[in-house]
Amino acid sequence: MTRTLHSGSRSGSGGRALYVFAVCRDLDPGIPGRSSGLPGGEPVRALPLGAHLSAVVQTVRADDFTDDVWQERLTDQEELERYARAHHAVVTAAAGGAPTVPLPMATLYHGDESARAALASQVARFDRALDRVAHHAEWGVKVFLSPSAGPGAASREETAATPPDRARPAAGSGLAYLNRRRNIQENRQRRHVEAGLRADAVDEAFRRVATEARRLRLRSAPSGDQGVQVLNATYLVAEARSAELHRLAESLREPGDVRVALSGPWVPYSFVGEVEG
Numbered sequence: 001m002t003r004t005l006h007s008g009s010r011s012g013s014g015g016r017a018l019y020v021f022a023v024c025r026d027l028d029p030g031i032p033g034r035s036s037g038l039p040g041g042e043p044v045r046a047l048p049l050g051a052h053l054s055a056v057v058q059t060v061r062a063d064d065f066t067d068d069v070w071q072e073r074l075t076d077q078e079e080l081e082r083y084a085r086a087h088h089a090v091v092t093a094a095a096g097g098a099p100t101v102p103l104p105m106a107t108l109y110h111g112d113e114s115a116r117a118a119l120a121s122q123v124a125r126f127d128r129a130l131d132r133v134a135h136h137a138e139w140g141v142k143v144f145l146s147p148s149a150g151p152g153a154a155s156r157e158e159t160a161a162t163p164p165d166r167a168r169p170a171a172g173s174g175l176a177y178l179n180r181r182r183n184i185q186e187n188r189q190r191r192h193v194e195a196g197l198r199a200d201a202v203d204e205a206f207r208r209v210a211t212e213a214r215r216l217r218l219r220s221a222p223s224g225d226q227g228v229q230v231l232n233a234t235y236l237v238a239e240a241r242s243a244e245l246h247r248l249a250e251s252l253r254e255p256g257d258v259r260v261a262l263s264g265p266w267v268p269y270s271f272v273g274e275v276e277g
Contacts, residue, residue, distance in 0.1 A: 017062040024098040027054040031097040035090040095267040099134035129272040137265030144227030144259040199231035210235035
């Protein structure tokens with residue numbers, strides 16, 4: 001999570017600051033008030049930026065966002081998650097009623113006028129991002145291969161192929177051992193290629209439904225998870241094509257060693273990166 005400071009730094013003076021969650025187009029002013037917002041803050045509200053744009057904001061205690069306090073919060077996982085959930089809840093509520101560009105967590109200004117001046121100077125950038133995500137949602141797709149089919153299977157074969165003792169091998173066993181190692185290496189390479197091809201095929205299929213797509217870094221499976229991740233991607237999909245997206249995901253969930261996990265819909269955080277608070 002990042003903290004964005006504007007209009008100079010603040011010390012713990014007991015004053016107030018303006019926290020900005022998102023910028024929306026044609027936002028119903030009543031929608032922000034449906035979210036409770038951050039702990040200890042005033043009611044969440046809309047701050048008009050012009051004819052069609054509004055920021056979703058909340059007046060908060062400046063003391064809660066000094067450099068020292070925020071750095072301490074970053075080390076407290078429970079407290080950080082509490083703020084992250086509150087931030088996400090407000091953004092999600094806004095996105096449920098209008099095209100929305102989320103801003104980074106802890107984007108702060110001294111007050112309404114400084115926020116309005118800074119955000120209004122980026123109207124063109126907000127408009128481009130809003131044009132892109134309007135009537136769209138973000139969907140995540142992860143593809144897993146079963147352990148027997150994944151690239152890690154080769155390491156288990158290698159362990160099994162290595163003699164448990166280091167006794168002197170019988171005549172001719174050296175060649176057999178080298179052949180086993182070569183076969184293991186070839187199997188490992190084949191599995192890596194097959195995993196890449198399967199991931200590419202799934203990604204290509206989802207890209208045909210999506211407006212935009214991004215492939216993310218692969219993540220190691222948590223302990224006890226059955227499967228090797230070969231695709232971690234996110235897709236910007238028009239609302240009108242969400243049923244098509246679900247049908248595609250179901251068609252790829254055929255019995256076998258491939259598992260496709262679809263998650264969403266989410267606010268399209270991954271596709272508004274050009275806009276900052």
